[in-house]
Amino acid sequence: MRKVSLTLLGVITIILWLFSITRLQLILDKKRKKPLRELLVEELAYFPSGKFLKPMVIEYENLAADLVWLRAIQYYGHHLMTDRRYTWLGHIFSILTQLDPKFIGAYRFGGMTLAWDAGEPEEAINLLRRGMRFNPLRWELPFDIAFIYYMISRDYEKAGDYFYIASKMPETWGISHRWAAFSYGRTEKRREFGKILFQDLYESTKNPEMKRIARRGLKFIKREEDMEYLQKGIDNYYQKYKKYPADLKELLASGFIDSIPKEPTGGFYTITFDQEGKAKVSYSQPRRR
Amino acid sequence: MKLKPIIINTFIESVRDRILIILIVLGLLLMASAKIIQPLALGEESKIIKDLGLSAINLVSVLIAIFVGGRLIYKEIEKRTIYIVLSKPVRRWEFILGKFFGLLLVLFVSLLILAIGFFIVLLLTNIRADFTLLLPLLLLIFQLAIITALAIFFSTFVTPIGASIFTFILYFVGHLTRDLKAFAAMVKNPVITFIANLFYYLLPNLANFNIKGMVVHNVPIPPSVLLLTILYGILYSAGLLFLSVLFFQRKDL
Numbered sequence: 200m201r202k203v204s205l206t207l208l209g210v211i212t213i214i215l216w217l218f219s220i221t222r223l224q225l226i227l228d229k230k231r232k233k234p235l236r237e238l239l240v241e242e243l244a245y246f247p248s249g250k251f252l253k254p255m256v257i258e259y260e261n262l263a264a265d266l267v268w269l270r271a272i273q274y275y276g277h278h279l280m281t282d283r284r285y286t287w288l289g290h291i292f293s294i295l296t297q298l299d300p301k302f303i304g305a306y307r308f309g310g311m312t313l314a315w316d317a318g319e320p321e322e323a324i325n326l327l328r329r330g331m332r333f334n335p336l337r338w339e340l341p342f343d344i345a346f347i348y349y350m351i352s353r354d355y356e357k358a359g360d361y362f363y364i365a366s367k368m369p370e371t372w373g374i375s376h377r378w379a380a381f382s383y384g385r386t387e388k389r390r391e392f393g394k395i396l397f398q399d400l401y402e403s404t405k406n407p408e409m410k411r412i413a414r415r416g417l418k419f420i421k422r423e424e425d426m427e428y429l430q431k432g433i434d435n436y437y438q439k440y441k442k443y444p445a446d447l448k449e450l451l452a453s454g455f456i457d458s459i460p461k462e463p464t465g466g467f468y469t470i471t472f473d474q475e476g477k478a479k480v481s482y483s484q485p486r487r488r
Numbered sequence: 489m490k491l492k493p494i495i496i497n498t499f500i501e502s503v504r505d506r507i508l509i510i511l512i513v514l515g516l517l518l519m520a521s522a523k524i525i526q527p528l529a530l531g532e533e534s535k536i537i538k539d540l541g542l543s544a545i546n547l548v549s550v551l552i553a554i555f556v557g558g559r560l561i562y563k564e565i566e567k568r569t570i571y572i573v574l575s576k577p578v579r580r581w582e583f584i585l586g587k588f589f590g591l592l593l594v595l596f597v598s599l600l601i602l603a604i605g606f607f608i609v610l611l612l613t614n615i616r617a618d619f620t621l622l623l624p625l626l627l628l629i630f631q632l633a634i635i636t637a638l639a640i641f642f643s644t645f646v647t648p649i650g651a652s653i654f655t656f657i658l659y660f661v662g663h664l665t666r667d668l669k670a671f672a673a674m675v676k677n678p679v680i681t682f683i684a685n686l687f688y689y690l691l692p693n694l695a696n697f698n699i700k701g702m703v704v705h706n707v708p709i710p711p712s713v714l715l716l717t718i719l720y721g722i723l724y725s726a727g728l729l730f731l732s733v734l735f736f737q738r739k740d741l
Binding site: 260261265268299302305 | 529663698700701
């Protein structure tokens with residue numbers, strides 16, 4: 200009887216103990232002015248850099264990075280649903296990637312959220328560039344940098360450079376070539392690089408659709424070169440005769456051009472006049488059957 | 489050679505230790521928590537579950553080596569069972585080696601159980617189990633050999649708690665010597681550089697054995713690096729065991 204009552208007393212004590220510690224924790228949580236997910240992130244703010252955190256977690260740095268990753272997702276998700284302010288986002292991803300410098304998913308997610316959601320494209324680019332230092336053969340990182348330059352910073356030259364770097368990486372996404380060409384297409388280097396890139400794309404792929412895209416890209420560049428050549432001839436003709444040639448045959452006969460190039464997509468070139476009477480080279484595309 | 493009975497005896501004795509069972513169960517629970525983490529990982533579940541599994545196996549094995557290893561010799565002295573053993577035709581070095589290999593066998597079996605648990609978790613979470621995931625576990629065995637040898641070494645002249653604490657400190661520092669050397673290079677003070685180098689070369693460089701991250705990120709590891717690391721583990725443990733035997737020979741029993 201005495202044994203039973205002692206056991207009962209023990210069970211009651213344990214239940215009371217469990218109840219009191221849970222209750223106490225609830226009170227403590229209420230006393231805090233910030234939600235737990237904010238506090239978990241603020242803890243990371245005590246570490247100025249992941250470099251200091253790394254030695255403390257010794258050989259478990261990857262696991263530590265995973266825990267920070269889970270906190271980062273929670274932090275991002277919470278602010279996305281509420282105030283859309285991401286004060287600590289850059290810091291979190293900086294710590295995370297210092298703990299695990301090969302965590303590609305973290306660089307990419309960090310880069311995209313920093314650029315688009317936090318409105319910090321420079322910080323995003325710095326994060327991705329650091330990723331490139333530790334992962335020089337991963338095409339995704341220069342691709343994302345290029346994407347930010349292209350879409351947000353509108354720096355097409357740099358976008359082209361990074362798309363080009365991405366296109367040279369192993370196992371790269373085929374689209375990197377095209378994007379490099381498109382980006383350079385907005386700069387002075389466009390034809391020079393565009394030709395190389397489309398040629399590379401053509402030779403590197405077995406995909407017939409990709410080959411078709413590359414061929415088409417090369418034809419477009421050739422057409423631009425032809426038109427520039429013909430326009431130069433027209434302008435020189437005008438400078439000498441103070442009038443424009445009636446057509447390309449007249450221009451050819453005058454000796455300002457050596458030949459009339461063939462329009463690469465199967466159409467033909469012609470001279471058109473604008474409302475002010477100024478001559479311009481234009482092209483007609485073949486009729487679709 | 490009386491090694492075999494000592495190894496078997498150490499194995500049976502350690503398996504009866506509750507701390508061993510608790511740690512293995514804890515490790516398995518830690519790995520099973522991957523199922524909860526999976527939906528929160530946002531596309532990185534493969535990396536996180538592999539990291540978690542490999543780290544859990546590592547941590548649990550190291551704790552077993554530290555806590556069980558630290559008590560190994562002292563317990564025999566305390567219980568006076570050592571006098572029975574040494575009264576038989578057993579040499580002291582055989583006793584030390586028997587204890588070492590006995591505990592290593594315990595660690596190997598624990599690691600095997602944890603590894604099976606890890607591969608079951610991978611199967612349940614639909615993550616491809618790669619053969620390369622066994623490589624960090626292979627190196628872990630040799631890291632554990634060093635830690636066990638350290639625990640036995642300390643166990644020959646300090647109390648079990650002292651041995652466990654010293655072993656744990658050296659385990660921690662053993663993973664920091666690279667950082668110490670790097671920091672010392674930045675300070676450019678010859679005394680600090682000398683001390684850092686002393687630590688770097690004399691203390692066990694356990695960071696050599698940590699290839700978990702490389703394997704999870706599919707970074708190729710040259711076979712020569714693996715072989716040299718294994719050789720380092722064997723050589724370092726052998727040295728520690730030699731020192732342990734020296735200390736134990738001089739011990740007045």
